[in-house]
Amino acid sequence: MWSFFHKLGSPPWLYGIAGTIVRWLLPITIMALLAGAAWGLLFTSPDFRQGNSYRIIYIHVPSAVVALAGYYVMAIAGAVSLIWRMKMADVAMKAAAPIGAALTFIALFTGALWGKPTWGTWWEWDARITSMLILLFLYVGVVALYEAFDNKVAAGRACAILSLVGMVNIPIIYKSVDWWYSLHQPASIKFSGESAIDSSMLYPLLLMIGAFYALFTCCLLMNMRAELLQRESRTAWVRKLVEQDGAH
Amino acid sequence: MYFDSVQSALSMDGHGSFVWVAYLVTLLIISAILLLPTLRRRRLLHRVATELARQESGHANREGPR
Numbered sequence: 191m192w193s194f195f196h197k198l199g200s201p202p203w204l205y206g207i208a209g210t211i212v213r214w215l216l217p218i219t220i221m222a223l224l225a226g227a228a229w230g231l232l233f234t235s236p237d238f239r240q241g242n243s244y245r246i247i248y249i250h251v252p253s254a255v256v257a258l259a260g261y262y263v264m265a266i267a268g269a270v271s272l273i274w275r276m277k278m279a280d281v282a283m284k285a286a287a288p289i290g291a292a293l294t295f296i297a298l299f300t301g302a303l304w305g306k307p308t309w310g311t312w313w314e315w316d317a318r319i320t321s322m323l324i325l326l327f328l329y330v331g332v333v334a335l336y337e338a339f340d341n342k343v344a345a346g347r348a349c350a351i352l353s354l355v356g357m358v359n360i361p362i363i364y365k366s367v368d369w370w371y372s373l374h375q376p377a378s379i380k381f382s383g384e385s386a387i388d389s390s391m392l393y394p395l396l397l398m399i400g401a402f403y404a405l406f407t408c409c410l411l412m413n414m415r416a417e418l419l420q421r422e423s424r425t426a427w428v429r430k431l432v433e434q435d436g437a438h
Numbered sequence: 439m440y441f442d443s444v445q446s447a448l449s450m451d452g453h454g455s456f457v458w459v460a461y462l463v464t465l466l467i468i469s470a471i472l473l474l475p476t477l478r479r480r481r482l483l484h485r486v487a488t489e490l491a492r493q494e495s496g497h498a499n500r501e502g503p504r
Contacts, residue, residue, distance in 0.1 A: 216472075223468070227461060232439055232447060242450035246460045253464070292471045300460040307453050405468065412475035419482040432486045 199278055201418050202427040208411040216408045222401035229394040237391075246304040248395055252402035254297035257325065258363060260290040260406055264332065265357050268350030278414075280346040281421070283353065284336055285413035289406055291329035298322055309373055317366035318374035321359055328356040 197203045230248030237244035264286035271279035301319065302312045313319065332349045339345030367376045378386045385392060422428050441447035448454050 231457070231461065232441060235440055236451075241453055243453040243456055245450070245453075245457045249460060249464045289471055292467050296464050296467055299463055303456045303460045307456055405472075409471050409475065412472070412479070416475045416479040416482065419479055419486075423482060423486050428486055429490060432483055432490060435483075 199276060201278070201422050201425075202431075204278060205415055205418050205427075205431075208415050212408050212411050212415075215404055219401055219404040219408050222397060222404065226394055226398035226401050230398065234391055234394060240308055243304055243307040246300050247391075248398045250297060250300040250304060251395060252398040253293045253300065254322065255399055256402040256406050257290055257293035257297055257322075258360060259403070260286055260293060260410075261325065261328070261353070261356070261360055263406075263410070264290060264329075265353040268353040271346055272350040272354075277421075280350075281414050281417045282410065283332075283346070283350060285410050285417055287329050287332040287336070287349075287353075289409045289413065291326060291333060293402070293406070294322060294326040294329055298326060305373075314373050316372045316374060317370040318363065318372055321363040321366050324359050325356075325363060328353070328359065331356075 226248060230245055234245070236242045264283050267279045267283035267286065270276050271283060298319070301322075305314070306312050332353055335352055336342075336345045336349050339348065366372060367374050379392070379395070387395070419428060441450075448458070450457055
């Protein structure tokens with residue numbers, strides 16, 4: 191167990207294992223995304239009230255779910271780097287922020303496109319949508335704050351604090367549809383009890399949620415690999431890597 | 439397959455433009471977040487390789503006059 195943590199702190203080990211995971215996981219992820227999108231777009235029946243516009247659910251819900259999960263990854267990595275000064279946690283925190291921003295943007299953008307034919311409006315300043323917009327600002331804020339510092343140790347600390355303070359937004363997003371009167375519907379999928387969604391729509395949705403989690407994992411590891419190379423570019427292991435492989 | 443023609447799959451009873459634009463933009467963003475770290479990593483590896491090559495030629499030159 192402790193040797194595992196010890197290895198986690200070793201950049202060459204992490205670089206190698208992340209590369210191996212991505213090589214296996216990325217093709218599976220892309221296939222699952224394509225299969226899930228085709229299933230949701232072409233092979234399911236339309237919703238009896240919303241018609242075909244509901245097909246946006248297969249990207250809207252997974253991107254929103256994983257955008258929230260990604261925030262935990264970023265904030266926990268930030269806490270670990272803040273408390274234990276673990277450099278690899280700082281790398282993970284920095285790697286998670288742009289992916290989270292991209293996923294939150296997808297959730298908001300597809301939500302607007304779904305809202306127009308369903309609610310008659312692109313945007314509504316209601317609790318769920320506004321709190322998701324704040325999530326986007328938090329992710330973009332972490333990316334921008336990191337770039338704003340020349341001293342990257344201070345940058346990491348400031349970003350970790352920002353992501354931890356931003357954690358208050360997460361329960362607000364989850365509970366926003368229950369606490370306030372909202373245009374946005376409450377959750378349809380529940381861990382316990384009957385889900386308010388037919389199984390013919392649930393299975394492709396679950397496939398897409400799994401695929402988006404895998405996508406987040408792949409992107410996180412790829413960003414971490416690039417970040418590790420940049421930070422360690424003057425070390426012996428990177429030189430050895432370049433000498434072995436050439437520049438590819 | 440739910441739709442019986444390409445035309446009906448594209449129009450989706452009037453919702454097609456919303457649905458297809460949502461999927462298209464998502465595809466673009468996902469492609470970007472997958473490609474950008476790969477390009478960045480290749481650029482960094484390339485930079486280290488040029489740096490190493492320059493150092494090696496530098497050593498060779500210095501050895502000459504000595």
